[in-house]
Amino acid sequence: QVQLVESGGGLVQPGGSLRLSCVASGRTFSNIPMGWFRQAPEKEHDFVAVISRSNAGVTYYADSVKGRFTISKDNYDNTVYLQMDSLKPEDTAMYYCVADPDGDWTQWADYDYRGQGTQVTVSS
DSSP: OOEEEEEOOEEEOTTOOEEEEEEEESSOOTTSOEEEEEEOTTSOOEEEEEEOSSTTOOEEEOTTTTTTEEEEEETTTTEEEEEEOSOOGGGOEEEEEEEEESSOTTOGGGEEEEOOOEEEEEOO
16 A cells, blocks of 8 residues: 655744655655645645656756755655745645656646645744
8 A cells, every 4th residue: 555654844933944754655656756735724735846757856846935945855765855945934834745646747636646744834
């Protein structure tokens, strides 16, 4: 059974940093794109970032996080990370790890595997 388990969320002040981790189990994800979405209260799931299956690790980010967030992948450990710097209150959301998109990498519904989420709250 495939599982994606996120960790690393928490409460941080504006301008601070957090590093989210997602460990995948049940199959190898070394050749599978993995990424992150987020959902604020009463909002849709928004695309955050994705990293390709290749060893080159081609990445793609939402405009709202470009330059502040960095996605990376450890194929040996089947783990994907999201380094979040210069956090803003509007980054507050539940963050979800996703893997294996069928089509559009920026669409929540296109991913075959999704985690349970980790809460990130940015507040002073």
